Amino acid sequence: MTLTIEQIIDRLERNRRFMDHVTEWKKIPAKSAEFGQVPDLNPKLVNALAKHGITKFYIHQSSAIENILSGKNIVVVTPTASGKTLCYNAPVLNSIIETREARALYLFPTKALSQDQVSELHDVIDIANEKISFGIKSYTFDGDTPVSARKAIKSSGHIVVTNPDMLHTGILPHHTQWVKLFENLRFIVIDEIHHYRGIFGSHLANTIRRLKRVCQFYGSQPLFICCSATIANPKELAENLTGESMVLVDNNGAPHGEKHFVLYNPPVVNQELGIRRSYIKESQRIGKDFILNNIQTIIFARSRMNVELLLTYLRENMKKSHKSPSLVQGYRGGYLPLERRRIERGLRDGEITGVVSTNALELGIDIGQLQVSVIAGYPGTISSTLQQAGRAGRRLGSSLSIVVSSSSPLDQYIANNPHYFFEKSPESGIIDPDNLVILLSHIKCAAFELPFTSSERFGTNWQGEGGLDSTQEILEYLEEMKVIHRSGEKWHWMAETYPAESVSLRSAAEENVVIIDQTTPNEKVIGEIDIFAAQLMVHDEAIYLHGGQQYHIDKLDWERRKAYAHKVNADHYTDAQLKTNLRVIEVFEESENENGSCGHGEVVVTSVATMYKKIKFQTHENIGWGKIFLPEIELHSNAFWYSFPSDISSRLGIDNQILGDGLKGVANILRNIVPLFIMGDRRDFDSLPMMRSPYSDQPSLYIWEHYPGGVGFSKKLFHIYQDVSKAALELIEQCECEHGCPSCVGPVLDVGENGKSTAQLLLNYLLQ
């Protein structure tokens, strides 16, 4: 006898053992649809949509479409399954129906998403084509597109669906083959813009500057339609990415059934070390219960390895209960459309009850709506969590999302401060399109695409206003380097090479270390990382995690930038320590009061990895260490700093040794809490405590960016450091450990017995 979801929810709520560790159970009541006016679309389109099942428009859809029809750029912010694709498909199709030559370009972050979109489009287009004399054509254009199809797409594809990398290397440098597209381009649709932050976002912003430049050459002025998940600054991010002013549309009118949002924090099993019960096993326990009751469930895991683990456990559970193990399926990025259709169908037909996935299934691909979403480990951002939770939820009937926290500091903080999910999002998408290294690469690409005029400024808007002051200087530099040549009134590309090829949209340091798998005699390159990350992650004897598989680094050939690895199944991971030194070169902004001072600016960081620790999985025990012998790296980047007054020790009544511990503790916790406010990666920045900073001679904390030139984190921190510090303080206060643990200021071995209390003192002092 299986239970309904309402029954299971009820049972769960009455389960003491479960509820003891629930930090929040939020019930969101059902919401009915809010409809808006039918926008002023061509009757043929309205007709086709009606035939497709769409007769009414939600208020956000009406809003979005009307804004676009009146010539405004928009950014639409609505949750999953709220019909956001209509917001852009409708005006685009409308335009094509009214003007046969009209064209649109769609940008999606992944190929899988692109392919999904084209399928969906085709359904509507097929119906629309019945009513019009010509056929509307939409195609994906990416690395998989067969050569034979490319010519047709270039000349007659109305809607070209692609991804940023393809736009960057496959379309823009060859724009003369795309004349029809660029001359008639009416819309550029950019989906999931919250994805484009940090380095990737800064690169994309410049790619869009190039795109606009090419459009201007062919005389078109397309409108931008952006879509974002819920973040703190969607309008700002959209405007920074596109260089256009945006209208924000976020009045979601889509209906939903009753939703339950639960935050579950596994119990502590070792108080002193701050170790909790495995979140993977807890997620499995919770998930299995639903699946055995035939409730369609999706479980999100943070790595492929965890997906495989959960899949194995759950299938064993099925077998033990005499059910077919194929009831539970796995999903990873890279699955072909056929396999995705199979899983989707299986879910619809009830052949598949459970799906375990990485965050690959977070992005809009249509798998239908499930009833329960179990999120194993906080995904790293609020927006990801909400998207993953959004996979559960049908029009009618209840749905349930459960976030199972791991013991990492951010997870713990979120578990104890769930209000972030329900109030305005704290996290911002930050980019810096004017990062000099990134800018330089794209100006090279732009020069290849179209010669620069001597008065041109890169990054102007449609009216030719704004743009980069330093454009001409950069061009002069490139001329000195003999890659461009001034001839007449223009700067022309003057090299045999093809600049876009050597610019990766995801990194700023163009020096990479290549990682080579030597497990089999067939050596295989499994990845590349920049040299700064390389010292941390692929030093000799490191355990490197890639695609869910562990590798042991046998040798890092630093001179030749090659790391040789072989597959292993280790019980530990390695954590390298950087010895870092920092020097301030230029101060951009500063502020001072009687408590201390802070600022941000340009710095030179010299770092070298000196040693690494071996940390056991699950328990986080330190089981060994080793030395690392690598040369120093110098990095020019940006940093934010806070300086305490020189007499802070006496002001707080502590001695210097303890001050040092406290600073370290604050540095540790800040490193972990900053991502809550600025969406990014562990690799994007780092923190550094200094007892006597060479710049100010005072005890200071630096947060410096890993990327040459920085991507805007430092500047943002300068403005929000107090919010960040407040959150850090809350985390410390809420942590159950005595003197410190990995979930807050760091282990006692690192920060000493007084680390936790001193960190609290310092943060309190900062906030007064």
Place this chain on the structure above:
Amino acid sequence: MALSIKEKLKQLDKTISEAKPAVAENSSQEQRFDLIGGKLIRTATGQVVVREKSFPLEFIHGPNQLEELLKMDSEYFAYVGKDTALTNLDIRTSVFIDTETTGLAGGAGTYAFLIGIGYFTGNSFLVKQLFMPDYHNEPAVLALLAAELRTRSAFISYNGKAYDIPILKSRFVLNRLSFQDDNYLHLDLLHAARRLWKRNLGECTLQNIERHILGFQRHDDIPGYEIPQKYFDYLYSKDVSSLLPIFKHNAMDILSLVSITLSAGRVFDKCEYPSDSTAVMKTFSHLGDVKRSKQFMRNSAFQTQEVLCALYQARLFKRMSLLKDAEKQWLWLIEQSRDFHIEPYIELAKLYEHNYRNISKALEIVNRLEERLQIRHELFSLNEHKYLTNITHRKNRLNRKLRNQNLTGGKEKEKVP
């Protein structure tokens, strides 16, 4: 102590190698293009350097005299290009074309700084080279090229379809000029070379073909990969004499285009090593030229390829419904013992069964095939293995039909061939 943008860039940008020392610019001096045989032409949109060299029609390049091409029947262009449309190619209004560019990558940032064209005039062969003395002169160069092409009807090139013409089109788009080539025929010799000579020569670069087919060896020729940098260096040094090797190389390329066209055409009359006779036969077959295929079979020295050619010819006969010819060819193919092919057996069996309605003859062929295959048992290739089922089915069906025939007591009317 803030750094200027340039200083910052120098620190950050490690990808650009050390700046090359600046060479003195002679922008104010009049450049002496006449020293390399060129003339500076000033137009409204810029300057073009035009270098012309006229060759008498009797000029010999490799084994060929240029004027022989004027005498070649137009059907040979169709053979060389394996395209019936090329029978309309008029050599007198064709233009041989070869460009020198700033890089192989293609894309909007690749410029064609030297465009070499060659064509027959009344009494000579003219090689005309259009050179871009600096980037801002490009509109003038392209305008001049457009004027030249307006009176022409076809291109003859080496890899022009995939390389030279798309780059030129791209340059026109970037300069907002229109490139009118919709009605142009195009004979791309690279494809012809690969068809005729790849099997025996391997690489089909222009130089390789020149060496082995034309028997022509260049001396002191500038290697292709050095050309872009030489142009870049010239832009700074303004040393016109440094350009001479590029002009010479380009002119040589164009002459070779003429000569290769001739040599390629000749292969269709007489095919000798290193030319590939199967390619010739495939061409006749593709174009449906039965007469030429017969002539070819009669006149050629085949060496190892006679059997394969016969096979292609048989296919041609079948396609043209010349069943008697096809039957003769297939019978020859099953009799010869040099190369074994299943196809003639199957085709004969089909012919006898369906066209001539001679079941016993069909069965005889199938039995012979089975015998041959059994003898070749150890040498079975995967393809031949597949045929076994096919053959068994065929045999069974034929046996059945034969039985029925005998039962109904009379032969079915044999179709008169």
